Amino acid sequence: MHTHFTIDCVIYSFHEGQLKVLLTERNESPYSGWWALPGFFVNKYEEMEDAVARISYEMTGLKDIFMEQLAAFAGVKRHPEGRILTVAYTTLIRFDDVKNKVKPVTDYMRQANWFSVSELPELAFDHQEIINLSLDKLKRSISYSTAPFELLPDKFTLTQLQQVYEEILRKKLDKRNFRKKIMNLGYLKELNEVQQHVSYRAARLYKFDKRKFAKLFSQE
Amino acid sequence: MHTHFTIDCVIYSFHEGQLKVLLTERNESPYSGWWALPGFFVNKYEEMEDAVARISYEMTGLKDIFMEQLAAFAGVKRHPEGRILTVAYTTLIRFDDVKNKVKPVTDYMRQANWFSVSELPELAFDHQEIINLSLDKLKRSISYSTAPFELLPDKFTLTQLQQVYEEILRKKLDKRNFRKKIMNLGYLKELNEVQQHVSYRAARLYKFDKRKFAKLFSQE
DNA sequence: TTTAATAGTGTAATATTTACACACTATATT
DNA sequence: AATATAGTGTGTAAATATTACACTATTAAA
Numbered sequence: 001m002h003t004h005f006t007i008d009c010v011i012y013s014f015h016e017g018q019l020k021v022l023l024t025e026r027n028e029s030p031y032s033g034w035w036a037l038p039g040f041f042v043n044k045y046e047e048m049e050d051a052v053a054r055i056s057y058e059m060t061g062l063k064d065i066f067m068e069q070l071a072a073f074a075g076v077k078r079h080p081e082g083r084i085l086t087v088a089y090t091t092l093i094r095f096d097d098v099k100n101k102v103k104p105v106t107d108y109m110r111q112a113n114w115f116s117v118s119e120l121p122e123l124a125f126d127h128q129e130i131i132n133l134s135l136d137k138l139k140r141s142i143s144y145s146t147a148p149f150e151l152l153p154d155k156f157t158l159t160q161l162q163q164v165y166e167e168i169l170r171k172k173l174d175k176r177n178f179r180k181k182i183m184n185l186g187y188l189k190e191l192n193e194v195q196q197h198v199s200y201r202a203a204r205l206y207k208f209d210k211r212k213f214a215k216l217f218s219q220e
Numbered sequence: 221m222h223t224h225f226t227i228d229c230v231i232y233s234f235h236e237g238q239l240k241v242l243l244t245e246r247n248e249s250p251y252s253g254w255w256a257l258p259g260f261f262v263n264k265y266e267e268m269e270d271a272v273a274r275i276s277y278e279m280t281g282l283k284d285i286f287m288e289q290l291a292a293f294a295g296v297k298r299h300p301e302g303r304i305l306t307v308a309y310t311t312l313i314r315f316d317d318v319k320n321k322v323k324p325v326t327d328y329m330r331q332a333n334w335f336s337v338s339e340l341p342e343l344a345f346d347h348q349e350i351i352n353l354s355l356d357k358l359k360r361s362i363s364y365s366t367a368p369f370e371l372l373p374d375k376f377t378l379t380q381l382q383q384v385y386e387e388i389l390r391k392k393l394d395k396r397n398f399r400k401k402i403m404n405l406g407y408l409k410e411l412n413e414v415q416q417h418v419s420y421r422a423a424r425l426y427k428f429d430k431r432k433f434a435k436l437f438s439q440e
Numbered sequence: 441t442t443t444a445a446t447a448g449t450g451t452a453a454t455a456t457t458t459a460c461a462c463a464c465t466a467t468a469t470t
Numbered sequence: 471a472a473t474a475t476a477g478t479g480t481g482t483a484a485a486t487a488t489t490a491c492a493c494t495a496t497t498a499a500a
Binding site for chain 1: 457466
């Protein structure tokens with residue numbers, strides 16, 4: 001009638017054209033030395049949302065990131081000591097905002113690192129399964145979520161946006177059709193600025209307009 | 221680091237044109253005498269899926285129903301004794317299959333009864349919140365889920381199907397457009413049978429073709 | 441036979457999706 | 471100055487899907 005209770009975090013970012021997930025190297029038995037999702041035990045009198053904030057910080061050094069619940073995983077056989085119920089949370093962050101800040105502030109993990117979701121090492125516990133479920137959800141919800149814009153910098157090119165879509169959907173899209181469709185949605189603001197420091201024709205930059213996006217999905 | 225662990229079940233059916241949810245009257249403190257989702261504690265060495273089957277049976281008398289996970293709820297203040305973490309599960313069943321069988325087989329609940337989701341009594345704990353989340357999910361996923369057919373009998377009329385859609389989406393649909401669209405999807409089989417015992421023009425019956433439905437969503 | 445209740449059906453206008461290829465531009469290199 | 475490189479930016483026609491909209495047909499009961 002009691003169970004251990006943990007939180008695991010699936011933290012995505014986008015870098016060099018690839019969807020990345022943040023993993024930590026465990027320093028504790030079981031699975032010591034294995035890569036795993038950042039996660040830890042919830043305290044007795046701690047609200048789940050507070051635990052998510054605390055644990056994501058302790059395991060990765062990242063602060064103030066908003067996480068959304070994915071699902072609960074509770075296999076009795078996940079751990080020799082008996083059941084450990086974990087609730088998985090997901091978030092998406094801008095790689096550039098955090099690139100040098102990702103470092104555990106606890107001894108439970110030795111290091112943290114970004115891995116391309118298509119080239120993951122063998123993971124501890126059922127963490128691969130958790131990631132798979134989370135990728136499915138991301139794919140299904142992409143058309144009505146702000147996910148792509150949470151992964152990109154404030155100003156981005158349409159090619160970058162298309163790459164994010166292609167990574168999440170795991171398929172190539174047609175450039176002209178993609179641009180037509182995304183611009184038609186009306187929540188991208190075209191800027192009078194272009195990319196800097198590229199050795200080819202610089203692409204125009206765009207911004208995401210949260211308000212217009214919200215309006216689009218408010219009434220329906 | 222430990223928590224109580226329960227399962228709560230959100231069980232829907234469709235009857236007399238309305239989406240119904242199955243509630244149980246509690247016979248235990250706290251909230252004794254209140255209506256609540258059928259739910260109970262998970263045993264120490266019990267797999268979560270087994271607990272779902274056992275608890276849904278004990279609280280409602282229903283056997284062999286497949287439930288899908290909705291989310292975990294874990295407020296510290298849900299219960300005076302401290303945190304009780306509950307994982308909510310959802311299912312959809314055919315009203316006619318179960319109409320006389322719904323009865324708790326435990327003393328923890330006094331009775332079970334169907335309520336229209338638009339006219340619920342005040343519920344114990346945060347159960348209204350759980351139902352709201354579940355209704356949202358049902359709405360969002362209706363176009364790519366088998367939900368409407370799980371609520372209907374094996375043979376059904378297009379009007380019944382449209383009513384299910386209207387209840388889940390909470391809006392009226394145009395009859396001609398609805399029929400055009402649903403028939404175009406190609407997974408309804410038209411039967412050479414009509415409704416019996418109706419005091420007006422009998423409607424044609426249809427069946428849901430699972431295979432064709434699955435094919436439709438397999439490759440994409 | 442009439443009434444009441446629901447079943448069943450089509451079309452035109454508009455919007456969305458798909459398939460598809462080449463010229464343009466900025467920089468780096470010689 | 472000329473050229474190579476690498477990625478940007480753009481249009482159209484065909485097919486498909488969506489929307490708005492109203493009357494006739496059928497059955498059983500009165």
